[in-house]
Amino acid sequence: MLENKREHLAKFQSLIALAVMLIAMSLLSDSFFTPENGLNILRQISVNLSLSIGMTLIILTGGIDLSVGAILALSGAVAAGLLKNGIVIEPLGVKLQFTVIGSIVSGLLVGSAAGLFNGIAVTRFKLPPFVATLGMFSIARGLTMLWTGGFPVTGLGSSFGYIGTGVLLGIPVPVWITGGLVGVFVALTRKTRFGRHVYAVGGNERASLLTGLPVDRIKIAVYTLGGLLAGMAGLIVTARLDSAQPNAGLGYELDSIAAVVIGGTSLSGGRGSVMGTVLGCLIIGVLNNGLFLLNVSPFWQQVVKGFVILAAVAVDRMSQRDR
Amino acid sequence: MTVSGDLVLEAKKISKLFPGVKALDGVDLTLRSGRLTALLGENGAGKSTLMKILAGVQPPDEGELLVDRKPVQFTGPRHAHDHGIAMIHQELSLVPDLSVAENIFLGREPLRFETLIDYSELNRQASQWLKRLELDVSPTTPVRRLRVGQQQLVEIARALAGNVRILIMDEPTSAITDRETEVLFRCIADLKKQGVAIVYITHRLEELEQIADDIVVMRDGCLIGTAEFGELSHDEMVRMMVGREVKVLSKESSTNKHPVLSAGNISLKHPTRPGDFLVNEVDLHVCKGEVLGIFGLMGAGRTELLECLFGLHPKTSSGNVSIHDECVRLKCPADAIAHGLALVPEDRKHDGLVLSMSVAENASLASLKQAERFGFIDRAKEREHTRRFVERFRVKTPSLREKIVNLSGGNQQKVILAKWLATGPAVLMLDEPTRGIDIHAKNEIYTLIDELTTDGLAVIMVSSELPEVMAVSDRILVMCEGRATQEFDRAEATEEAILQAALPKRTSIPC
Numbered sequence: 001m002l003e004n005k006r007e008h009l010a011k012f013q014s015l016i017a018l019a020v021m022l023i024a025m026s027l028l029s030d031s032f033f034t035p036e037n038g039l040n041i042l043r044q045i046s047v048n049l050s051l052s053i054g055m056t057l058i059i060l061t062g063g064i065d066l067s068v069g070a071i072l073a074l075s076g077a078v079a080a081g082l083l084k085n086g087i088v089i090e091p092l093g094v095k096l097q098f099t100v101i102g103s104i105v106s107g108l109l110v111g112s113a114a115g116l117f118n119g120i121a122v123t124r125f126k127l128p129p130f131v132a133t134l135g136m137f138s139i140a141r142g143l144t145m146l147w148t149g150g151f152p153v154t155g156l157g158s159s160f161g162y163i164g165t166g167v168l169l170g171i172p173v174p175v176w177i178t179g180g181l182v183g184v185f186v187a188l189t190r191k192t193r194f195g196r197h198v199y200a201v202g203g204n205e206r207a208s209l210l211t212g213l214p215v216d217r218i219k220i221a222v223y224t225l226g227g228l229l230a231g232m233a234g235l236i237v238t239a240r241l242d243s244a245q246p247n248a249g250l251g252y253e254l255d256s257i258a259a260v261v262i263g264g265t266s267l268s269g270g271r272g273s274v275m276g277t278v279l280g281c282l283i284i285g286v287l288n289n290g291l292f293l294l295n296v297s298p299f300w301q302q303v304v305k306g307f308v309i310l311a312a313v314a315v316d317r318m319s320q321r322d323r
Numbered sequence: 324m325t326v327s328g329d330l331v332l333e334a335k336k337i338s339k340l341f342p343g344v345k346a347l348d349g350v351d352l353t354l355r356s357g358r359l360t361a362l363l364g365e366n367g368a369g370k371s372t373l374m375k376i377l378a379g380v381q382p383p384d385e386g387e388l389l390v391d392r393k394p395v396q397f398t399g400p401r402h403a404h405d406h407g408i409a410m411i412h413q414e415l416s417l418v419p420d421l422s423v424a425e426n427i428f429l430g431r432e433p434l435r436f437e438t439l440i441d442y443s444e445l446n447r448q449a450s451q452w453l454k455r456l457e458l459d460v461s462p463t464t465p466v467r468r469l470r471v472g473q474q475q476l477v478e479i480a481r482a483l484a485g486n487v488r489i490l491i492m493d494e495p496t497s498a499i500t501d502r503e504t505e506v507l508f509r510c511i512a513d514l515k516k517q518g519v520a521i522v523y524i525t526h527r528l529e530e531l532e533q534i535a536d537d538i539v540v541m542r543d544g545c546l547i548g549t550a551e552f553g554e555l556s557h558d559e560m561v562r563m564m565v566g567r568e569v570k571v572l573s574k575e576s577s578t579n580k581h582p583v584l585s586a587g588n589i590s591l592k593h594p595t596r597p598g599d600f601l602v603n604e605v606d607l608h609v610c611k612g613e614v615l616g617i618f619g620l621m622g623a624g625r626t627e628l629l630e631c632l633f634g635l636h637p638k639t640s641s642g643n644v645s646i647h648d649e650c651v652r653l654k655c656p657a658d659a660i661a662h663g664l665a666l667v668p669e670d671r672k673h674d675g676l677v678l679s680m681s682v683a684e685n686a687s688l689a690s691l692k693q694a695e696r697f698g699f700i701d702r703a704k705e706r707e708h709t710r711r712f713v714e715r716f717r718v719k720t721p722s723l724r725e726k727i728v729n730l731s732g733g734n735q736q737k738v739i740l741a742k743w744l745a746t747g748p749a750v751l752m753l754d755e756p757t758r759g760i761d762i763h764a765k766n767e768i769y770t771l772i773d774e775l776t777t778d779g780l781a782v783i784m785v786s787s788e789l790p791e792v793m794a795v796s797d798r799i800l801v802m803c804e805g806r807a808t809q810e811f812d813r814a815e816a817t818e819e820a821i822l823q824a825a826l827p828k829r830t831s832i833p834c
Contacts, residue, residue, distance in 0.1 A: 191699040193691045200688055203677035210633075210674055211689045211742070212660040270679040 013315055014264055014279040017308075018286065025290035032293055039172060045285035046174035047072075049278065050233040051256040052263075053185045054115075054226030056277040059260050060189075061222050062202040062269025063122065063129035068230040069252035070140035071114045073245070076234035077144050079107030080153040080244035083160055100160050107238075108231040114140055115227020119220030137253075144246050154243040164240030174236045181229065185274045198222060202269025258305065259284055262312040283308065329356045330392065331520045332377070332408075332489055337386035339372055339544075346372045348544045349386070354489060354520040359511065361531050361552070362524045364541035365564055365620075365789065365822075370524050373541070374491050377522070378410035379403030390489075407488030411478050411495055417466045424449030424462035427481045452480040457506045471595065472499035479507065483514070490514065491522045494621075496530065508533050526620050527827050528557055540564055558819070561826075565789055565818040581648075582608035583781040584632075584664075584750045589642035591627050591805075601627045602640070603805040609750060609781045614772060616796025617785045619825050624805040625785040626669055629752050632783075633666045634659040646749065660689065663749035667739050667756060669785075675739045676727050683709050683723035686738050690745040712741035716771060733764025740771065751775065753784045757791060769795055789818050801825050 026033040051068045058065045081087075083103035088095045098106065114136055121132035166173035189195035197218050200208045209215050233252075238244045263280030265272025284305060291301045332354040339347040347369045354360055362370050375381045377388070379397030388395050390406045397403045400410070417426045424446045425432070433448065435441040449462035458476045466474060475495060482490055496504045511521060511534050523534065531538070535552040540563040547563050555563075585608035593599035602624045609615040619625045631640040634653035644651055646662050653659045656666070668674035676685055686709040687694055694705035706723055713723065716737040720730055727735060736756060743751060753772070757765040772795055776782055786792045792799055799811045801824040809824040 187699075193695060193700060196684065196688075196691060196700065199680065200677050200684075203679040204673075206674050207668075207677055208688075210635075210656055210666060210668055212655075212657040213688070214657065270677065 014262065014276060014283065014312070017312075018279060018283050021283065021286050021290065025286065025293070029290065029293045032290060037289065037293075039175065041282075041285045041289045042175045043172040044289065045281045046172075046178040047233045047236055048252065048255050048259055048284065049178045049281045050181060050229050050236065051252055052259040052277045052281055053181055053274055054222075054229035055253075055256045055260050056263070056265055056272060056274050057185070057189070057198055057222040058129070058226050059257075059265050059267060060198050060202045060269055060272055061219055062205065063219065063222070064257070064267075065115075065118065065133045065223065065226050066130065066253050067114065067118060067133040067136035067140055068226060068233075068256060069249035070137045070144070071111050071227050071230035072234040072237065072249035072252060073247065074114065074140040074144045074147070074234070075107040075111040075231035076238035076248055077148050077153060077244040077246065078110045079103040079160075079235055080156055080238050081147055082106050083156055084153055100157070103160070104163070104235055107235050108228055111231020111234065112224050112228040115224040115230070116220065118227065119223030122223065123216040123219050148244065148246045150246055152243045152245050156239070156242055156244075161239050161242050164236050164238070164242075174240070177232065177236065181232070182274065182278055189274050194218070194221070199270055202271075204270070255284065258309050261309060264312075264316060266316070280312075328358070329518075330354075331356050331390065333389040333392070334373075334377065335387045335389070337373065337376060337383045337388075339369075339376065339381070340384050346544050347376075347383070350541070350544070350546045352377075352539065352546075354522060355537075356488070356518040356520050357515045358536040359515060359521040359523055359534050360537040360539055361535040362522055362539050362541065363528075363560060363564055364547075365787065368541040368564075369544040370541055371493060372544075374410060374493060374522065374524065377403070377489075378408055378491055380410070404485060407486070408491070409482040409485050409487040409489070410491040410493070411475075411482050412493060417474055417478060417481075419467035420465055422463045422465055423453070423460060423469070423477055426466050426477055427452060427462075427484050429481070431485065448484070449480075452484055456480055456510060472503050475499050476503060476507070479510070483510070487519060489520045489522075493524045494526065495523075496525065496527065504530075528560060529828070561819055561822055565822055580610040580612070582610050584609050584644070584646050584783075586632060586644045587642060589628060589631050589644075590640065591624070591631050591636055592639040594639070600805050602631060605642075605802070605805075605807045607783075607800055607807070609783055611779050611781055612776045613797045614776055614782045614784055614795055616792040616799040617783065617802060618787070618789065618792045618799055618821055619785075619802035620787065620827075622804070623802040623825065625787075625802055626754055627805075628802070629666060629754055629783070629785060632659070632752065633664060660746060660748075663747075664752065665689075665743035665746060665748035665750070666752045667736070667743060667754060669754040669758065671732065671735055671739065676735060678726075678728045680727060681724050682713065682718070682720050682727055682730065682738055685727050686713060686723075686741045686745065689742050693745070708745065709741065712744050713738070716741055717767070731764070732760040733767065736760060736764070736768065737771070744775075748780070750781045750783065753782065755786055756784060757786075757788070765791075789821060792821070793818065803827055 031037060051072065055065055055068065082098040083100065086095050086097040118133050118136050121127045121135070122129050163173055163177070168176055189198065197208070197213050200213060201215055201218050205215060234249070237248050259280035260272070260277050261267065261280070262283055263272065263276030263278070265276055287305060287308065288301055291304065330353060334350065334352040336349045336351065337347055338345070338349055350369070350373055352373065364370050372381070376383045379400045379402050382397070395406060418429065421429070427449050428445055433441045433444040446462040453460065453462060456476050456479065458473060460469060460473060466477060469477065476499065479495065495507060499507065514521065531552060537549065538552050538555060538560065539549045540547040540560065542564060587606045589602055589605045590600050591602035593601050605628055607615065617625050617628070630636055631642070632644060634655050637654045644653060651662050653662065672678060677688065683706055687705050690708070691700065694700055694708050696704065709723060713720070718734050718737045718741065720734060727738060730738070757768050772782055772784070784795060793816060797813050799816050799821060800807055801809045801811070801821055803825050804827050811821065
């Protein structure tokens with residue numbers, strides 16, 4: 001079992017924090033504790049959750065990814081551009097037009113490719129993850145601007161929009177998507193050899209290498225998955241707005257790191273869980289939603305979020321020191 | 324001003340406990356001004372621990388320190404330094420990006436207006452020290468650009484510049500050339516004239532003739548003897564350093580079998596000194612059911628030899644390895660494991676265990692594939708798979724889910740053994756398998772090694788504990804400064820002969 005008492009405690013702390021917030025918000029606002037608002041919160045967190053699942057894997061190996069927000073924008077822009085305008089291959093004089101499915105797959109491929117690049121930079125070129133992904137942050141932002149010319153790509157049609165605005169069996173489609181992703185990645189981290197190896201590499205990289213684990217391949221895989229999930233998040237954002245904004249996802253990497261940390265995953269790697277990150281996203285989502293319903297200024301929301309991050313990490317550190 | 328021969332430091336009944344080990348047991352030491360005391364002993368004898376206590380790096384658990392006949396209790400190295408005690412560490416402790424001069428005067432820079440560093444004065448004073456040590460570098464050179472030997476001299480300059488009365492040197496000549504050693508010895512002679520008391524740790528007994536006044540020999544945390552230099556012969560010193568009784572495991576000597584692993588011409592280049600080798604043309608082989616012991620002092624290249632065999636230095640090592648008569652090229656540990664090798668590393672916590680994981684997760688890490696079903700880990704299968712080994716090795720743990728950090732050192736080591744045994748290896752390489760674990764657990768590990776070889780495993784065991792090597796091995800390979808110097812059969816090995824083969828003979832190191 002990967003969960004020890006300490007991790008139980010960390011998850012417990014997040015759960016208590018979430019419960020306290022739910023009760024407090026319910027008492028303070030009549031419109032908070034309703035099924036509609038519940039689904040609303042789930043839909044609102046779906047983008048951050050998609051990013052944060054990938055971020056959890058990366059942080060579990062002891063890395064970090066600052067480029068997910070930029071990859072989100074690039075993937076969304078590529079998918080939207082291919083769908084709306086297709087692509088002209090000059091030397092052949094051909095114009096390729098993309099279907100909805102084709103553009104979705106392309107968006108996901110672009111995200112994965114950017115993640116793969118991060119992984120190769122971290123392993124083959126031995127760049128610190130902070131630096132490698134900071135570079136990708138700039139590269140992806142620049143490419144997005146080049147691709148869109150700095151203008152939003154709008155009018156993508158209702159079938160593409162279904163990813164972001166559709167409702168299936170009373171539940172928004174983005175919630176179905178991220179719910180599915182949570183299921184897949186919880187199983188991946190807890191039940192597979194790959195998942196166990198991710199924890200081992202983050203827990204002790206040298207020991208993992210000496211035990212014969214393919215450390216480099218594991219790292220490349222987690223960064224690629226991080227890029228893939230950022231691509232998914234980009235599709236959701238673009239579909240929801242019916243528009244690919246060149247500046248989409250600005251600062252999202254910080255929200256996703258915050259969710260992972262609040263969820264009890266250690267920034268030094270080896271300790272944490274995808275379920276913890278789900279709780280972390282919920283806490284941030286409930287906080288934003290509740291404060292909005294209470295008419296608290298969005299500026300104050302940021303201040304409160306900052307203190308929640310500090311408190312979460314401080315409590316985690318203290319429980320570690322108790323040993 | 325002290326007169327030569329004055330008592331400057333006395334240590335009385337110093338004891339120090341580390342978890343599970345008594346590192347020092349009631350040791351006395353006296354240092355006199357203007358005299359050099361050579362401190363001798365095997366690895367793990369407690370020399371470095373004693374010196375760290377004198378230098379204020381660690382407090383003693385029991386005992387008393389007197390400087391100038393007044394009792395002192397050091398709060399840290401700085402406090403010891405205020406009493407005129409400086410230590411030159413075996414591991415370099417310079418700041419690589421600061422200049423030579425800045426390093427020499429770190430923490431006591433000459434100031435202008437009491438606030439700003441007076442760089443011209445700093446560099447002027449530094450160049451005087453460099454001249455005295457005949458070190459031909461500019462005081463403004465960053466330390467990172469110097470060779471290790473030159474860095475060692477800078478470290479020495481730093482200790483000297485601090486106006487010391489008691490200087491502790493821990494193997495200062497291990498990384499410097501003959502010429503630099505001569506300069507160092509001239510400096511030592513100067514210092515003695517000035518009345519500085521020196522403690523000098525070394526494995527090179529040949530050096531003593533030029534510098535030593537007194538000899539102190541330690542073994543297993545105890546003081547074995549003190550004498551003036553010249554009262555003891557070379558052989559007597561060696562005999563005092565060894566001579567521990569250990570019960571020898573009854574064991575039939577292995578018959579001449581076919582080697583499972585044989586390696587020829589294994590060499591490993593030094594990472595920073597071109598033309599120098601950490602492992603130098605070593606040949607070895609090990610047969611089924613046999614234990615090959617590898618003995619050597621610190622820095623003999625034993626660990627590096629195992630690392631080469633395990634595929635950890637594919638770019639800088641060379642040589643031929645064959646396993647079961649098949650010539651193999653091992654480019655990474657995964658290759659080595661696939662060919663039936665296993666390595667239990669020296670540093671358990673750093674290299675062996677994933678401390679954030681449980682006993683079961685650590686034990687199954689190398690063989691997780693066997694616990695898989697339809698691509699998913701079957702936890703029941705995993706527990707079943709690891710329980711076999713954990714029970715066989717009598718690992719004491721409340722459950723398989725217990726965190727590995729909560730186990731004792733001996734039990735942690737058994738879990739690492741369990742991890743490797745689960746991969747079904749042909750050759751098990753153990754690097755200091757009993758370091759830092761208590762006597763009882765040590766004996767258990769010896770028994771396990773015995774059982775495993777009876778089952779047909781070939782074992783290579785590196786150890787710096789002579790009695791252990793003698794008790795466990797069928798054959799003993801002795802290494803010194805990267806080379807295999809001699810090989811002994813179990814029957815013909817004596818502690819004196821082994822240690823003689825392990826002690827460096829002064830040969831010139833290329834510049």
